Amino acid sequence: MKQNYHRLLKRQLKKAGLDKENDPKLDGFLALVDQAYHEFNADFSHLENILEMSSQELYSTNKKLKNHVEAITGKLENVANNIQEVIFETDLTGNWQYLNPAWEKLTGYKVHDCLGYPFSNFIENLDERDRVILNKLSQGHIKELNEIVTARTRDGEKKWLDVSIKLVHDKENNPTGYIGSIVDITEQKNIQLALIEAKDKEMKANKAKDEFLSTISHEIRTPLNAVIGISHLLLLENPKESQIENLTALNYSSEHLVGLVNDILDFNKIESGNIVLEKSIFSLENILKSAESTFGSMAKEKNIKFYIEQDNPLPTCLIGDSVRISQIITNLVGNAIKFTEKGSVILKLEQLHRNQNTLKIKFDIIDTGIGIAAEKQDSIFDAFVQANSNTTRKFGGSGLGLAICKKLLQIMDTNLSLQSATGEGTTFSFTLDLEIHNGSSTKKNGAKPEISNLTALDGISVLVAEDNTLNILVIKKFLSKWKVNFDIAENGSIAVKKASQKNYDFILMDLQMPIMNGYEAAKKIRQSTNPHNIDIPIIALSASPPADVQNDIRKYGMDGHISKPFDPIELHQTLKRIKSLSSKIL
Amino acid sequence: MQKNLATIAELESFTLDFDPSAIFLFMSPSFKNKTGFIEILNEKFPDTIKFGCSTSGEILGNRVFDGTVSLTAVHFEKTSLNMAEIHLNDFNQDSYQVGHELYKQLEADNLRHIMVLSDGLHVNGAELVKGLQENSPETVTITGGLAGDAADFKETFLICSKYIKSKRVIGLGFYGDDLKIGFGSKGGWDSFGLERLVTRSKNNILYELDGEPALELYKSFLGDKAKDLPGSGLLFPLSMRGDDNKTPVVRTILGIDEKEQSLTFAGDINQGSYVRLMKANVDRLIDGAEKSAEVTKNSIDEDCQLAFLISCVGRRLVLKQMAEDEIEAVNTVLGDQVYTTGFYSYGEIAPFKKSTPCTLHNQTMTITTFSE
Numbered sequence: 001m002k003q004n005y006h007r008l009l010k011r012q013l014k015k016a017g018l019d020k021e022n023d024p025k026l027d028g029f030l031a032l033v034d035q036a037y038h039e040f041n042a043d044f045s046h047l048e049n050i051l052e053m054s055s056q057e058l059y060s061t062n063k064k065l066k067n068h069v070e071a072i073t074g075k076l077e078n079v080a081n082n083i084q085e086v087i088f089e090t091d092l093t094g095n096w097q098y099l100n101p102a103w104e105k106l107t108g109y110k111v112h113d114c115l116g117y118p119f120s121n122f123i124e125n126l127d128e129r130d131r132v133i134l135n136k137l138s139q140g141h142i143k144e145l146n147e148i149v150t151a152r153t154r155d156g157e158k159k160w161l162d163v164s165i166k167l168v169h170d171k172e173n174n175p176t177g178y179i180g181s182i183v184d185i186t187e188q189k190n191i192q193l194a195l196i197e198a199k200d201k202e203m204k205a206n207k208a209k210d211e212f213l214s215t216i217s218h219e220i221r222t223p224l225n226a227v228i229g230i231s232h233l234l235l236l237e238n239p240k241e242s243q244i245e246n247l248t249a250l251n252y253s254s255e256h257l258v259g260l261v262n263d264i265l266d267f268n269k270i271e272s273g274n275i276v277l278e279k280s281i282f283s284l285e286n287i288l289k290s291a292e293s294t295f296g297s298m299a300k301e302k303n304i305k306f307y308i309e310q311d312n313p314l315p316t317c318l319i320g321d322s323v324r325i326s327q328i329i330t331n332l333v334g335n336a337i338k339f340t341e342k343g344s345v346i347l348k349l350e351q352l353h354r355n356q357n358t359l360k361i362k363f364d365i366i367d368t369g370i371g372i373a374a375e376k377q378d379s380i381f382d383a384f385v386q387a388n389s390n391t392t393r394k395f396g397g398s399g400l401g402l403a404i405c406k407k408l409l410q411i412m413d414t415n416l417s418l419q420s421a422t423g424e425g426t427t428f429s430f431t432l433d434l435e436i437h438n439g440s441s442t443k444k445n446g447a448k449p450e451i452s453n454l455t456a457l458d459g460i461s462v463l464v465a466e467d468n469t470l471n472i473l474v475i476k477k478f479l480s481k482w483k484v485n486f487d488i489a490e491n492g493s494i495a496v497k498k499a500s501q502k503n504y505d506f507i508l509m510d511l512q513m514p515i516m517n518g519y520e521a522a523k524k525i526r527q528s529t530n531p532h533n534i535d536i537p538i539i540a541l542s543a544s545p546p547a548d549v550q551n552d553i554r555k556y557g558m559d560g561h562i563s564k565p566f567d568p569i570e571l572h573q574t575l576k577r578i579k580s581l582s583s584k585i586l
Numbered sequence: 587m588q589k590n591l592a593t594i595a596e597l598e599s600f601t602l603d604f605d606p607s608a609i610f611l612f613m614s615p616s617f618k619n620k621t622g623f624i625e626i627l628n629e630k631f632p633d634t635i636k637f638g639c640s641t642s643g644e645i646l647g648n649r650v651f652d653g654t655v656s657l658t659a660v661h662f663e664k665t666s667l668n669m670a671e672i673h674l675n676d677f678n679q680d681s682y683q684v685g686h687e688l689y690k691q692l693e694a695d696n697l698r699h700i701m702v703l704s705d706g707l708h709v710n711g712a713e714l715v716k717g718l719q720e721n722s723p724e725t726v727t728i729t730g731g732l733a734g735d736a737a738d739f740k741e742t743f744l745i746c747s748k749y750i751k752s753k754r755v756i757g758l759g760f761y762g763d764d765l766k767i768g769f770g771s772k773g774g775w776d777s778f779g780l781e782r783l784v785t786r787s788k789n790n791i792l793y794e795l796d797g798e799p800a801l802e803l804y805k806s807f808l809g810d811k812a813k814d815l816p817g818s819g820l821l822f823p824l825s826m827r828g829d830d831n832k833t834p835v836v837r838t839i840l841g842i843d844e845k846e847q848s849l850t851f852a853g854d855i856n857q858g859s860y861v862r863l864m865k866a867n868v869d870r871l872i873d874g875a876e877k878s879a880e881v882t883k884n885s886i887d888e889d890c891q892l893a894f895l896i897s898c899v900g901r902r903l904v905l906k907q908m909a910e911d912e913i914e915a916v917n918t919v920l921g922d923q924v925y926t927t928g929f930y931s932y933g934e935i936a937p938f939k940k941s942t943p944c945t946l947h948n949q950t951m952t953i954t955t956f957s958e
Contacts, residue, residue, distance in 0.1 A: 032907065039906055042810075046821075049809030050865060054779045061780060
């Protein structure tokens with residue numbers, strides 16, 4: 001027997017009594033067995049090694065995983081325990097399965113008292129709407145939900161809660177419950193509510209301010225009306241040389257005051273977004289003529305030149321808001337003349353584009369006045385701003401004119417631009433897109449005559465409905481001067497009565513009167529049995545701005561409007577027109 | 587006609603009563619006077635294709651031999667053959683290009699099958715297969731293997747008619763519509779332990795697993811057998827799975843580099859793929875061989891006449907005295923009528939089964955059968 005045989009083989013040979021055998025055939029066989037035993041041992045120890053290595057590796061991997069899981073769990077727990085928001089889990093029927101400590105802080109309920117119980121036990125006093133929504137949860141009808149609900153805490157405190165809920169599934173995609181969060185948004189909600197309330201208050205305050213402005217302007221204009229009227233009259237009644245200067249100053253100052261009141265009202269209206277542009281047929285040519293007449297004489301007085309430059313003849317009729325366009329032109333040209341001591345003011349019109357139906361026209365108001373320093377050019381358009389404080393003292397004005405022009409043009413989808421340098425004059429420019437009306441204009445604004453040249457209007461009879469004694473006094477004086485026959489009605493009711501008894505050529509109707517206001521009176525007069533009154537001209541006399549009352553005037557059957565304090569020239573022209581009409585009919 | 591020859595002298599008396607189309611030779615690297623053997627064979631059969639390679643064990647019938655030549659002379663009645671040979675150096679050892687060129691040389695309208703034998707040490711088998719398949723239509727099947735040299739990893743060689751040469755890839759094209767080809771390839775190895783991410787690799791060289799040197803990990807699992815690397819690496823292949831979750835492939839070690847702490851494999855180890863260590867036991871390897879034979883048998887309708895068994899040297903090292911059991915298991919499935927030959931190899935080439943693309947395998951029993 002070979003000594004280096006495998007231990008087991010040697011033992012087996014001994015036991016079998018074959019260890020003393022010496023057979024070469026058996027030796028060959030035993031060599032194979034021995035080899036197999038050794039190889040088996042080697043393989044076995046190899047496998048043992050694999051087992052050992054794998055065990056070690058699994059142990060350390062497991063340990064790493066455990067640490068990892070612990071670390072993550074710790075982190076998550078730390079987050080869940082310390083965030084402000086409530087994190088929760090419920091089963092499919094809405095019983096709490098997990099709640100983080102924020103729950104107790106929010107509701108006052110202890111977490112361990114809630115787990116296992118339905119959510120509805122702890123979210124109390126839900127609105128009916130909120131209850132319906134959250135009940136869907138316990139019926140398993142929700143996949144994902146995000147709602148703001150109101151609920152009460154244990155102490156009865158009302159809370160606004162932002163609740164997010166999501167259905168969760170296991171690996172086989174079977175729903176297992178809900179997870180979600182609850183955020184206390186009470187504070188934000190209260191701020192939001194306070195903001196809404198504040199805004200509401202502000203709106204009310206604004207409305208009160210508007211009403212106040214409207215009332216006060218009416219109250220201011222009524223006495224001003226008298227002041228202006230009387231100053232006009234005094235000027236007509238051959239005043240002494242020494243009185244002329246005072247009266248002119250009085251007249252100018254009161255007219256200036258009216259302008260200021262109008263500007264403030266207008267600006268307020270634009271600022272509060274209450275302005276609606278009119279779309280009516282008008283003649284730009286007439287607006288230009290009027291401007292030429294007004295500003296021509298103003299320029300003459302200052303010994304400067306004013307003229308209008310046009311590249312092409314204008315269409316007869318355009319469609320737009322003539323009052324506003326006129327206001328812009330008047331304002332800008334008026335400003336230009338005000339700030340120009342020598343040289344000229346030019347209103348230049350350039351037709352940029354024109355076809356059958358539309359016109360794009362550019363307006364330049366070019367002066368050779370004091371100019372505006374570059375650093376002031378941006379703020380010049382702000383309300384109540386003038387280039388410097390001296391300007392106000394020297395040139396007067398509210399500082400609202402440019403702001404109003406700019407805002408009006410913005411509402412018309414265009415812009416007011418400015419080119420200027422100190423001492424080199426100023427050019428204001430804007431363009432307008434206007435529709436062309438292929439027909440004739442309804443309004444004719446002729447050139448204004450001088451107040452002293454007004455002719456007598458004898459032969460026409462006028463009913464004046466006016467309650468204010470001062471106004472009555474002024475109107476009386478003018479009408480008497482123009483030899484007009486007139487009756488006074490102190491309120492609407494009297495006016496209706498008088499109109500039914502006598503055929504007047506013309507009715508001048510104050511809108512705000514006691515007992516019956518001007519609107520009602522006009523309506524009644526139109527409806528009266530006297531057929532003469534169906535088309536008798538009724539002109540409203542009002543301290544309110546024309547744009548404010550224009551619609552109502554038409555609605556109640558009146559034909560036009562004269563602003564108080566009234567311009568005697570405007571009144572005279574209106575009367576004159578009526579006289580010529582009635583004489584034609586006669 | 588089949589014969590196993592232990593010495594050159596046995597060839598002197600060798601005669602055939604038919605005219606062979608090809609003689610398949612699987613020769614041990616330790617066979618004495620290899621060149622002399624081929625010369626004598628050429629004298630006896632000057633016009634016959636001689637096709638074969640070195641082995642890690644010669645298979646003939648139900649037996650496994652060492653130090654011999656397994657000779658199988660075959661006469662194809664209806665199928666014609668053509669052999670091509672490519673020198674690896676001609677393509678700068680670019681295995682893909684070599685495969686590409688080999689196919690080009692064998693390509694013809696009625697080409698049915700290519701049997702490819704390759705140098706076992708200087709070739710990237712996976713790239714070779716890619717190159718071979720690049721232009722081949724589905725109707726052409728490819729099987730074969732990488733030559734072995736016992737388990738020495740020193741030099742493998744190819745037998746291409748008149749010569750014995752190293753660093754070659756040879757292919758035998760089978761032409762004609764009457765040839766029926768069956769094939770199958772199964773292993774029987776089990777993966778164990780953790781799945782490891784390949785964090786650094788290049789082509790067929792693996793540097794790091796899970797950020798750690800690959801060789802160190804590998805050695806720790808080999809234990810005592812680490813000192814026998816790279817030979818002992820045959821016992822310890824890797825199973826590699828890409829992201830695509832396809833059937834994992836088995837990769838065998840061809841060499842190690844202590845300095846780089848790297849392992850060189852018989853096929854590519856892709857960075858980003860997952861690998862697991864593998865182990866085997868005798869019973870499961872034999873079961874694997876049997877299953878491979880069943881797949882082969884089921885892939886054609888009729889009984890096969892000739893079977894080539896290319897089995898991995900790693901299997902032989904595990905099976906040891908039981909190696910012949912896996913050959914017997916295969917032959918039992920294929921039937922008595924079949925002539926079986928083949929060799930233990932450094933890599934097997936075949937599809938897993940019918941209608942899957944051909945790939946390089948390690949540690950499998952890969953079977954190709956012919957009948958006409």
